[in-house]
Amino acid sequence: MNSDHRVIALIDMDCFYVQVEQRLQPEFLGKPCGVAQYYTWKGGGLIAVNYEARDFGVKRGMRGEQAKELCPDVHVFHVQEVNGKANLTRYRDASADVFRVLNGNFKLVEKASIDEAYVDLTDDVQKLKDENFPLAINDFPTTHLAGFTTKTEDERIEILSKWLKDCQSDDEQRNLDLVFGAYLVEQVRKKIKDETGFFCSAGIARNKILAKLCCGFNKPKKQTVINQTDVDHVFDQTPIQKIQGLGAKAGDRVMELLQVEYVGQLRKYTLDVLQASIGEKDGYWLYNLVRGIETAPVNSRNLYKSISASKNFPGKTSLDTLDKIRTWCHNLAEDVFNRLEKDRAENKRRAKLLTVTCTLNTNETIARSCPISEYSIDRFANDTFRILKQFNKSPSSSNIYTPAIISFGIGAGKFLENANTKSIVDLFSKQTTKTETIKSTENTTRWQEYEDYDDDDDGSNSEDKILQKPTATVPIQGDFFRKFQKTDEQIKPQPKSEMKTTSSIVSFFSRYASNENIPNCSPEKSSEHYTTCSKCQKSILVWNMPEHEDFHYAHELQMEENRSNSMIAPPIKISKPVKRKNEKQKSNIQTLDSFVNKKPKS
Numbered sequence: 001m002n003s004d005h006r007v008i009a010l011i012d013m014d015c016f017y018v019q020v021e022q023r024l025q026p027e028f029l030g031k032p033c034g035v036a037q038y039y040t041w042k043g044g045g046l047i048a049v050n051y052e053a054r055d056f057g058v059k060r061g062m063r064g065e066q067a068k069e070l071c072p073d074v075h076v077f078h079v080q081e082v083n084g085k086a087n088l089t090r091y092r093d094a095s096a097d098v099f100r101v102l103n104g105n106f107k108l109v110e111k112a113s114i115d116e117a118y119v120d121l122t123d124d125v126q127k128l129k130d131e132n133f134p135l136a137i138n139d140f141p142t143t144h145l146a147g148f149t150t151k152t153e154d155e156r157i158e159i160l161s162k163w164l165k166d167c168q169s170d171d172e173q174r175n176l177d178l179v180f181g182a183y184l185v186e187q188v189r190k191k192i193k194d195e196t197g198f199f200c201s202a203g204i205a206r207n208k209i210l211a212k213l214c215c216g217f218n219k220p221k222k223q224t225v226i227n228q229t230d231v232d233h234v235f236d237q238t239p240i241q242k243i244q245g246l247g248a249k250a251g252d253r254v255m256e257l258l259q260v261e262y263v264g265q266l267r268k269y270t271l272d273v274l275q276a277s278i279g280e281k282d283g284y285w286l287y288n289l290v291r292g293i294e295t296a297p298v299n300s301r302n303l304y305k306s307i308s309a310s311k312n313f314p315g316k317t318s319l320d321t322l323d324k325i326r327t328w329c330h331n332l333a334e335d336v337f338n339r340l341e342k343d344r345a346e347n348k349r350r351a352k353l354l355t356v357t358c359t360l361n362t363n364e365t366i367a368r369s370c371p372i373s374e375y376s377i378d379r380f381a382n383d384t385f386r387i388l389k390q391f392n393k394s395p396s397s398s399n400i401y402t403p404a405i406i407s408f409g410i411g412a413g414k415f416l417e418n419a420n421t422k423s424i425v426d427l428f429s430k431q432t433t434k435t436e437t438i439k440s441t442e443n444t445t446r447w448q449e450y451e452d453y454d455d456d457d458d459g460s461n462s463e464d465k466i467l468q469k470p471t472a473t474v475p476i477q478g479d480f481f482r483k484f485q486k487t488d489e490q491i492k493p494q495p496k497s498e499m500k501t502t503s504s505i506v507s508f509f510s511r512y513a514s515n516e517n518i519p520n521c522s523p524e525k526s527s528e529h530y531t532t533c534s535k536c537q538k539s540i541l542v543w544n545m546p547e548h549e550d551f552h553y554a555h556e557l558q559m560e561e562n563r564s565n566s567m568i569a570p571p572i573k574i575s576k577p578v579k580r581k582n583e584k585q586k587s588n589i590q591t592l593d594s595f596v597n598k599k600p601k602s
């Protein structure tokens with residue numbers, strides 16, 4: 001498909017949790033409001049702030065009390081709590097209302113987070129074009145053009161009228177599809193408002209990255225279009241970190257390696273330079289992106305890849321006894337269990353892999369996973385407790401747990417579609433003698449280090465993510481960027497001894513790479529027992545997934561090792577070094593090699 005001809009929209013609800021609360025208590029409509037989690041310290045932390053409150057300087061991450069100081073009239077809603085843990089059911093249900101409207105109107109809708117969706121409008125646009133559908137300026141009451149600042153409504157109408165005229169008279173019709181796309185999005189946003197009561201904003205462009213970028217340009221209650229012909233102009237003013245996938249560490253590294261601050265500055269680099277600097281795949285992606293080309297498809301997917309619950313235990317609240325840990329294992333297990341049951345009833349699928357992640361007060365982050373044999377609160381809680389116990393350094397006779405846990409979460413994923421309501425153990429036991437391999441009991445549970453994090457959770461999993469927005473999927477596949485999506489623990493250089501092990505596993509990998517014989521004990525071939533590996537698309541027995549993922553992990557480590565041994569980035573001449581705020585200028589030229597082998601900060 002020629003990506004240049006696609007029309008993609010990103011639809012994002014405005015201050016979503018606040019709108020959900022206001023729908024329940026309409027007397028607060030139009031007033032400055034926020035939503036906070038937990039009543040505890042200084043009025044709870046704000047996770048959503050409406051635009052009326054933002055006008056007073058109230059921001060996400062502030063405490064309720066601080067918000068009151070800035071805006072005495074602000075009303076702070078509090079997220080419901082069950083078992084001392086936030087209950088996000090009402091936001092998830094409200095999200096489902098929005099997705100019902102989107103799915104009812106478009107064929108290709110991809111859920112990007114609890115309140116965001118990508119829609120591929122290409123076919124719908126084509127239909128309108130074929131019909132010569134007439135459009136007038138009144139059809140675009142909330143549309144803006146990226147790259148044009150308009151101070152008044154008259155200015156907006158003037159610019160938009162010219163745009164409509166130019167697009168229709170342009171022989172090449174380069175931007176006309178976007179006009180029709182903008183029309184469709186105006187329509188569906190109105191429908192969302194009429195049917196759910198919620199306002200939203202949108203970005204309309206030729207690809208997901210551009211749509212996501214411009215969605216934020218004119219929030220709230222507005223939509224923004226990026227003409228393909230204006231991409232250079234827009235990118236010249238777009239800081240690298242504003243691009244999805246280039247936020248945080250990945251963006252920092254690109255800025256550091258290539259000495260750029262704005263996306264447009266990357267245009268000066270040839271494909272060769274970009275590939276040598278950040279890897280073949282990512283270099284190619286970046287080279288095209290800065291020219292407005294990006295091909296990640298909108299995946300028609302409305303179901304989350306994982307369902308999880310997590311909680312932070314900062315400072316004195318850290319979990320330092322086995323009793324506390326047992327209680328929280330149960331609370332989180334109950335939350336995940338309830339949502340899994342709901343998901344099973346609604347979506348006829350069943351999660352196969354349980355993942356436990358935890359951070360200790362030594363700042364060490366650990367992740368383990370094991371097969372899910374049955375949906376049961378006790379089973380989830382016991383499995384989680386068992387794994388957390390492995391990291392306890394206190395004598396087993398004592399109730400004390402050291403180092404204390406400052407955050408942990410349970411996630412269920414790797415869904416088996418069309419699963420019936422019986423437990424996986426029941427299913428397997430009828431057809432195979434190998435049930436014991438997947439039973440999650442003390443002796444048989446096979447934990448593994450869980451390397452394949454899903455960043456595609458239901459977008460509302462984390463209780464305490466004041467600083468951690470629910471992530472939308474990042475459409476970047478290469479190793480350079482993927483590295484930044486892993487935990488620090490995962491990206492630190494491998495100690496020599498581990499490298500050795502890795503190499504031997506990798507010889508194992510190379511044996512499998514060329515044939516179909518990927519680890520798979522194949523007791524019986526029944527499609528219900530198989531899952532498709534997201535990395536190699538091979539069909540793998542459910543109970544072999546942990547081992548199979550080890551195999552990919554080994555392969556990735558080996559690739560990383562090979563690359564760091566062989567790659568030398570060409571020197572990049574820097575005309576004007578760019579300094580990041582509060583940061584000393586780093587040495588000029590760095591290579592991926594130097595990055596990979598960088599010493600972890602002490």
Ligand code: DCP
Nearest residue numbers: 013014015016017047048115465466467468469
């Ligand atoms: N959220 C959260 N924790 C965060 C960020 C967000 O719990 N750290 C929740 C509350 C938000 C919702 O997710 O209402 C959607 O997040 P967005 O980042 O889309 O922010 P809003 O919808 O609140 O505001 P905006 O209008 O800026 O999109």
